[in-house]
Amino acid sequence: MLWLHLGMPKTGSTALQGYVRKNTAALAEVGLRYMETGRSRPERPTRLAISHNIIAFHLNQAKSADDPFREPMFREYQAHSDQTCLVSSEMFYGCDLQKLAQIFTEIPSRDLRITFYCRRYSDFFEADYKQRAKNGRLALGGSTYICDLLDRIKANPEIYSFSAKMMKIRAAFPGVTVVPLMYERAEMVRGHVVDDFMSRIGVNLPEGSPPDQPSNQSQSRAASEAFGVVSRAMGRKQSRQLRRRVIDDPVMVRRHDVLEPQERAWLDDFLAKQDVEFRQEFFSDRKELFSPARLSAEDQMFRRDTPEEYEALRKASEVVFRMALEG
Secondary structure: OEEEEOOOOOOOHHHHHHHHHHOHHHHHHOOEEEOOEOOEOOOOOOOOOOOOOOHHHHHHHOOOOOOOOHHHHHHHHHHOOOOEEEEEOOOOOOOOHHHHHHHOOOOOHHHEEEEEEEOOHHHHHHHHHHHHHHOOOOOOOHHHHHHHHHHHHHHOHHHOOHHHHHHHHHHHOOOOEEEEEEOOHHHOHHHOHHHHHHHHOOOOOOOOOOOOOOOOOOEOHHHHHHHHHHHHHHOHHHHHHHHOOOOOOHHHEOOOOOOOHHHHHHHHHHHHHHOHHHHHHHOOOOOOOOOOOOOOHHHHOOOOOOHHHHHHHHHHHHHHHHHHHHO
């Protein structure tokens, strides 16, 4: 069986891929093959395999119809078809699925499974915003970008809808079984994406792994926007290096500070209505696809363009710029 993990962004794909790559040998002993096709460049087979898969880059950049991955993927699968095989990339979720399907045309549909985690709409919105902000990729001002994106979702809910994504997957991979998973940490095996994912695909983790890992604290919107200034001025590499440092300042860590409470409630409710059939097919035991968001009293009072938020951005900027100057 080959599992194709589409890796919806901001659902722990990087942690999963990093763990599997670092523990390839131990996992092979319990029956998991982390496919190397697409993780090492065809022209340099001696290069160490990377954690994620570069097939999506090829699909986005290829100018010809020639596919350097289809035959190697099939040959590798044939050699390991008695194991549970895994291909994973967070870029697969948003790539051209028709092109992606061509990579796997030699593998029988009965041998293929497609999976991805579904994250609460408003949480994904916030995480995606902060990722764009800290990489300096917000073309518009923060509030303008947020309001424009909400308007786009209202006009075209397919850009966030899981039902729409399922239609595209099934059109590209006819006859293939699709197994969506829920990205709710409280419901995950041991509260960890690695344990949860492996249990879903039927792989018993080697004894004593993975080690308990605290979930990453969410950087605040103010911190993300301050790091974005560094990204634009000094480059993303410098910004990433700074973000890896532990920062003991409450202004740098916060959740629920992108969408205002009424926006969050509207987004989750609006998109849940688009995905009723999706929930009924795959999660019929749930009355709602996602449990109601639990907002603190402070979260419920949050408004973006206020003196308090401008002050938070000023403080976060001072912290980040001081870090940059210290090297």
